[in-house]
Amino acid sequence: METIARKQHALTPTPPMGWNSFDCYGCAASEQVLLENLEVMAERLKNAGYNYFVVDNGWFAEYEIEPGHRFPTAKHALDVRIDEYGRYLPSHCYFPKGLQPLIDRTHELGLKFGIHIMRGISRKAVEENLPIFGTPYRAADIANTADTCVWCHYNYGIDMDKPGSQEFYNAWIGQLADWGVDFIKADDITGFPREIEAIVKAIEKCGRDIVLSLSPGGQTVLEQIDTYSLANMLRTTKDVWDNQRDIDRAFDKWLEFNDVRQEGFWLDMDMIPFGHLSVWRPEEKQQAESIVSSQEELFSGKGRERMSGLNRSQMLTFITMRALAASPLFMGGALPTTDEFSFELLTNPDMIACNQNGVMGTRVYHNEGIEAWSTRKKESLNEGWIGIFNRTGEMKSVEITLQELSLPHAPGTLLRNIWEEPAMNYDGTQIETQIDANGVLYIHFIGEK
Structure with a gap:
């Protein structure tokens, strides 16, 4: 078979x-x-x-x-x-x-x-x-x-x-x-x-x-x-x-x-x-x-x-x-x-x-109702997508580093907010956002080559 x-x-x-x-x-x-x-x-x-x-x-x-x-x-x-x-x-x-x-x-x-x-x-x-x-x-x-x-x-x-x-x-x-x-x-x-x-x-x-x-x-x-x-x-x-x-x-x-x-x-x-x-x-x-x-x-x-x-x-x-x-x-x-x-x-x-892209994402972070799931682009070590999900029934303020998300954390890593909501602040090493109840921040990332 x-x-x-x-x-x-x-x-x-x-x-x-x-x-x-x-x-x-x-x-x-x-x-x-x-x-x-x-x-x-x-x-x-x-x-x-x-x-x-x-x-x-x-x-x-x-x-x-x-x-x-x-x-x-x-x-x-x-x-x-x-x-x-x-x-x-x-x-x-x-x-x-x-x-x-x-x-x-x-x-x-x-x-x-x-x-x-x-x-x-x-x-x-x-x-x-x-x-x-x-x-x-x-x-x-x-x-x-x-x-x-x-x-x-x-x-x-x-x-x-x-x-x-x-x-x-x-x-x-x-x-x-x-x-x-x-x-x-x-x-x-x-x-x-x-x-x-x-x-x-x-x-x-x-x-x-x-x-x-x-x-x-x-x-x-x-x-x-x-x-x-x-x-x-x-x-x-x-x-x-x-x-x-x-x-x-x-x-x-x-x-x-x-x-x-x-x-x-x-x-x-x-x-x-x-x-x-x-x-x-x-x-x-x-x-x-x-x-x-x-x-x-x-x-x-x-x-x-x-x-x-x-x-x-x-x-x-x-x-x-x-x-x-x-x-x-x-x-x-x-x-x-x-x-x-x-x-x-x-x-x-x-x-x-x-x-x-056909690569099933894995959970890379979970803490107090916040989960992050990430998938890498095929044949790439530094590009992919990540979703930071609020699995709770209330709005959550989130501060999380690229390192915690298992993302490339060199200063040149680029993040793009796919849905453009919620708003995201990113200083090159850390993400700050407020995610609605049962909502998500969806990001395309490209690490420094």
């Missing part, structure tokens, strides 16, 4: 960048809203390096949609669409022409198309005991009906000891490759290393370059890192949303996985919850008789339709953390209705240069 891993990693020499539909449309993204977002992505994000357009879960689900509504009022559909070999097909309710027009338009715009898949085989295929393409085996022969996902009921896990199991994955991934898929987000899989290996083998066999992202972070354990690193991206966090608790969780995972660094294999802190979120759960649905408060937690995503709940300081911290950690950058908000400040942060050239 080492040769396969090298080949996979060559597809992602820098952290992948793109857009994912989950934070704004949950499991109910239609062709219409996807095409709208695709056009804005090409216009607003492509030139900054964002190139993967990813459709998340539910694209195969046949929802019952109430008259006058664009989105369903239930988390899961009662039926899914599959072909005669048990492989998912795009739903009639949201993709009456199939996915091909969307995939083709993605490629026409010079972007790459990504899709979400759940580990395993659909329960419907097992109930109908459909044949596995190219084999004498059937769905019931390979399914482990005791293996189910607690948050998405569509599939059973696959028993990889059963004949026909690898062949099913080969046929499934091969079909996606034939459609023109460039990126796969495989979900409910980080706890199942043998099925990761099966998908990696299927990608190798399919004849198309496909980037593989593994989710979710809640199942991710360091003991399986050798298997995880066969892919291109690995979720380290649970779902990350627009609140301080999830920012803190991302910091914790950054520290926990800090020694796991490989070229072409990127630790993923989940999507960026900026802009317009949870669009598929509009406020007026709260008044619908079919929805009661006790059911709200059953929906995909988190919270009702809103603009991101992160304040300015939290947003600066969030995107600075992603840059310094070399985490993949995948915007999660609905692009046509996202605010300008979010676009400014997402496309900031300094932030992107730091992220695409």
Whole structure:
């Protein structure tokens, strides 16, 4: 598998960048809203390096949609669409022409198309005991009906000891490759290393370059890192949303996985919850008789339709953390209705240069709620980026020397305040600043040559 891993990693020499539909449309993204977002992505994000357009879960689900509504009022559909070999097909309710027009338009715009898949085989295929393409085996022969996902009921896990199991994955991934898929987000899989290996083998066999992202972070354990690193991206966090608790969780995972660094294999802190979120759960649905408060937690995503709940300081911290950690950058908000400040942060050239430098930063200082994380520019001993984070809930005055930050501390070291906020006083050896609660001072440094 080492040769396969090298080949996979060559597809992602820098952290992948793109857009994912989950934070704004949950499991109910239609062709219409996807095409709208695709056009804005090409216009607003492509030139900054964002190139993967990813459709998340539910694209195969046949929802019952109430008259006058664009989105369903239930988390899961009662039926899914599959072909005669048990492989998912795009739903009639949201993709009456199939996915091909969307995939083709993605490629026409010079972007790459990504899709979400759940580990395993659909329960419907097992109930109908459909044949596995190219084999004498059937769905019931390979399914482990005791293996189910607690948050998405569509599939059973696959028993990889059963004949026909690898062949099913080969046929499934091969079909996606034939459609023109460039990126796969495989979900409910980080706890199942043998099925990761099966998908990696299927990608190798399919004849198309496909980037593989593994989710979710809640199942991710360091003991399986050798298997995880066969892919291109690995979720380290649970779902990350627009609140301080999830920012803190991302910091914790950054520290926990800090020694796991490989070229072409990127630790993923989940999507960026900026802009317009949870669009598929509009406020007026709260008044619908079919929805009661006790059911709200059953929906995909988190919270009702809103603009991101992160304040300015939290947003600066969030995107600075992603840059310094070399985490993949995948915007999660609905692009046509996202605010300008979010676009400014997402496309900031300094932030992107730091992220695409592809070197995961390390923590070099922590004291009384102030943390500093630093990353060096590749092939340079005296240039890089540093973030001084206020991890507390109150404004902090900070006085800190370059030596304490492990920065080049010759008198000629140059510092540039990337966000231009907060204000920074620098005398050549020491930094003085006041950082807002949960805020950051983000610096590009160049030492004296």
